[in-house]
Amino acid sequence: MAELTLPSAPHLYPAPSQATLASHFVGKRIKDVQAPAAIIDAAVVRRNCNALSNAINRLGVGFRAHVKTHKTLEMTKLQVGDSDAKTIKLVCSTVSEIEHLLPWLVECKAQGKDVDVLYGLPVAPSQVARLGKVASALGEGTLGVFVDHTAQIKALENVKGDVWPGHIPIWVAIDVGYHREGVTANSSQLAEIARVLETTKRVKLAGLYSHLGSSYGSASAEDALKYMAEELRGLKAGAEAFLRAGNNSLTGNGKITLSLGASPTATATQNLFGGVSAVHEYRSLIDEVKQNFELEFHAGVYCVNDLQQLAAHATHDRTYDDIGFRILAEVASVYADRADTPEILVAAGSIVLGREPCKSYPGWAVVAPWPDKTTSYFRPGGSSPGWIVGRISQEHGILTWEGRAEQMQPLEVGEKVLLWPNHACIAGVNFGWYLVVDSDEADPEMIQDVWLRWRGW
Template sequence: MSATALSLCPVANEAALKLEYVGQHLQNVPAPAAIVDVAVVRRNCRLMLEAADAMKVSFRAHIKTHKTIDMTSLQVGEASRPVKLVASTVAEIEHVLPWLLECKAQGREINILYGLPLSPSTIPRLSAVARLLGEGCLGLFVDHPAQLKFIEASHESWPGRVPIWVQIDVGYHREGVPAGSKQLADVAYALVAAEHTHLAGVYTHMGHSYSVSSPEEALEFMSKELVGLEEGALDFLKIAGAHRSKDAKAEKVVLSMGATPTATSVQNLLENNQGAEKYRDMINKINQSFAVELHAGVYPVMDMQQLATRARPIESSNNPTKSLLSYSDLGLRMLVEVASLYLDRGSKPEALIAAGSIALGREPCKSYDGFGVVSPWPQQHGGHYDPEGSKTGWIIGRISQEHGVLTWEGPKEHMRELEIGQKLLVWPNHACIASANFGWYCVVDTDSSEPEKVVDVWLRCRGW
C-alpha cells in the first residue's frame, strides 16, 4: 500500500491531548482554539436523521466539515443504521477507515463516496481502502469518460466491480455535467462499454442554495435540485439502462441531493407549513422510481452563513420552545484572546485578537460585513451583534493572517468593555474553513452540569 495521509501528516497524540485538556475550564484553554458543543451537534444530527426517516429517504453524511471519527459517528446515528458517508479528501477516508472496519465487523452496511471526480493519482490509495472494506463499499464520482478509462485500466487493484456515481450539474457549475449535455451522454456510453464498473447513483451539490433567505426559498431550491437531478438521471439511463440490466444485483438508482440549506429544508416538511404537502408528494413520487437520498455536511455545527440562509424558522410551529435555526443551534465557536485595545483611533472602537484568517477563515457572509460575531460568552445569554436584529456588538471587522480586528458596531454608550488577555468565543462565518488549520477540537457539553469544562478532545485528520 502506498503512503497514506496518516503517515505523511500524522494526527496528534489523542491520549496526551485528553490529559492536557479534559477537565479544563474554557477560560484556561490556550487560544486560538476550536470549541465544539456536543449537545448542539447531537441535536442537529438527530433532527436530520428524523427528517430523513419521516420522508422515507436515506441520508448520507458529509464529513468534510469536521474530519473526525467522533462527529461522523453522531451523524450516522445508532448501530442499527447503515454507515453512508461522503468525503472530500482521501485523507478523510483513511482517517475513518479503522472505525469503518469496526462498523463492518459489527454487521453494519458500509457505503462511502470519494467526493471529487476521480483523478489518477488517487487510485492507489483509494483502491487500497476499497480492498480493505470489500466490494461495493467505496464509490467513485465521474463526470467525464476518461475517468472510467482510468478505473478500467486499474481494475486489478479493485475488489470486484466499482460503484460509479455520476455527478450532475443543476446550476452551481462546480463539478458535474448537466442533463442533455453531450458530455453526459459520453459518460453514459463509456459506462456501457466498461466491464469493471456499475452505476450506483447520480449526485449533485446545489451550493448556490446558500443564497436563499427563507424556508420557502430553501424548499423551492430543494425541489429544483431534485427535479434537475431526476432529469439528469433519466437522460443518463436512456443510454446506460441496458448496462444496468447486466447486473443481477441492480437496484434503484440513487438520487443523492443536498447542500445544507436544501437538505435541512426538508425538516420544514415536518412542520405545519403551507405547501408542505406539495413537496412531500414530489419526493414520494420520485422515490417510486429512484431511491432519493439527502446529503449534507456543515449542518451538525452550522455557522453564520447557514444562519443567514434562514432555511429553517427560528422556532418550531409545533413547539415554540424548540429552536430550529438560531444562535443556539451553532455548535462551533472559536476561542480567541484580546491582544490589544484601540478605543479611540477611528470612528469605531476597535480591539485586536491574536487570531486571523488562518484561525477563522476569510469567508464572507451575506447578512453582514464581517468575518465572525463575538458571542455573549462567558454569559450564557445576553446581547451580541445580530445582523437581523440589534446590529450592536463586537464583530471581526477586518482580518489578516494572524491578526483579527474587532470593531464595535452600534451606539458607543452600549459598548461591551474588553480587557487585554480576555478570552472570547466567536461564531465563524464558515465552519469548514474556520476549522481547517486545527488538529483537534476541544469539546464541551452545554447539556451537562458543567458546560464550561472540556469533556473530550476530537482529533481532526490533516492533509489530502
C-alpha cells in the same frame, strides 16, 4: 484490523496523542486554555444530527453524511447514529478522511453493517492506488467514486485487479446549476458517459449525485424548500436523460439512487411536517421521484452549523444556539482613538477564521455572549449591538463595534472571547483538535473530551 501501507494519511500526517491532549485539557474550563482554540459543544451537535435524522426517517429516504466539515471519527458516528445504525453511508472530500475512517469502517463491516463510502470529487489518477487499498480492505462494492468525464471511466476500467479488486462503483455527478463538478442533463458529455458505461466490465453505476451550493442564497424556509425542489427536479432530469442515452440498460435489477443536497436543502426537509405553505407539493415531488428512483440526501456542515447556515434560514427555528462550533480568541491590544468607538485586536485572523464572507453582515465572525450569556451580541438584520470581526489579515482580527458608541461594551487586553465563524468547514482547517464541552452537563464550560481532527489529502 486492516493496515494500510504508505502512502496513507495516518502515516504522512501523524496525529498527536489523544491521551496526552486529554490529560492536558480535560477538566479545565474554556477560559483557562490558550487561544486560539476550537470549541465543540457536543450537546448542540447531537441535537442537530438528531433533528435531521428524524426528518429523513419520516420522509422514508436515505441519508449520506458528509464528513469534510469536522474530519473527526466522533462526529461521524453522531451523524450516522453510531451503534444504532445498520447502514453507514458517507461522503468524503479527501482520501485522508477515508483512510482515517478505515479502522472503524472495518469494525462496522465485521458487525454486519452495510458500509457505503463515496469519494466526493471526480476521481484523479493519482488517487486511484490509495483508494484501491481502502477498497481492498473494505471489500468489493463498498467504496465508490465520482465521474463526470469518459476519460475517468476509461482509466478506472484499466486499473489492475491487484490495485483495485472487483468492480468499481461510480457516481455520475450532475450539474443542476451550481457549476462546480458535474455535467448538465442536456449535455453531450452526459450522453457519452452513459454510452461508455454500456460496455464497461469493472466500472458499475451506483448512482447520480448533485450539489446545489447556490442554495446558500436561501432567505427563508420556503426558499430552502424551493431550492430543494429545483435540485431534485434537475437531478431527476439528469437521471432520465442519462438512462435514455444508455437505452435504459444501466439500471441493473433495481432502481438507481439519486443523491442530492447541501446543508440548506437537506435541512429544509425538517420543514415538511408543518409550518410551511405548499408542504404537500414538496412531499408529492419526493414521493413521485421515489417511484422510479432510490432517493437520499447528503449534508455535512449542518451538524455544527455556522453563520452562513443561519443566514440561509433553511429552518424556521434555527438560532445562534444551534451553532455547535466556536473559536476561542484573546484580546491582544486595544485602540481607543481609531474611530468613534475603539477597535480591538485579537490574535485570530484569516488562518483561524478563513476569508469566506456571510451575506447577512459585513464581517468574518460574531463575538458570542460569553461568559455572561446576558451580554448583548450582534444579530444580523436586527438592532442588537455587539462586536464583530470586521477586518482580518493573516494572524490579526480586528473587532469593530456594531451599534451606538454609548452602547459599547469594553474589552481589555488579555480578555478572551468566543467567536461564531462564518463558515465552519474553513474555520476548522488549521486546528489539530477540538476541545469538547457539553451544555447538557452540569458545567457547560468544562472540557469533557478532545477530538482529533484529520489532516492531509
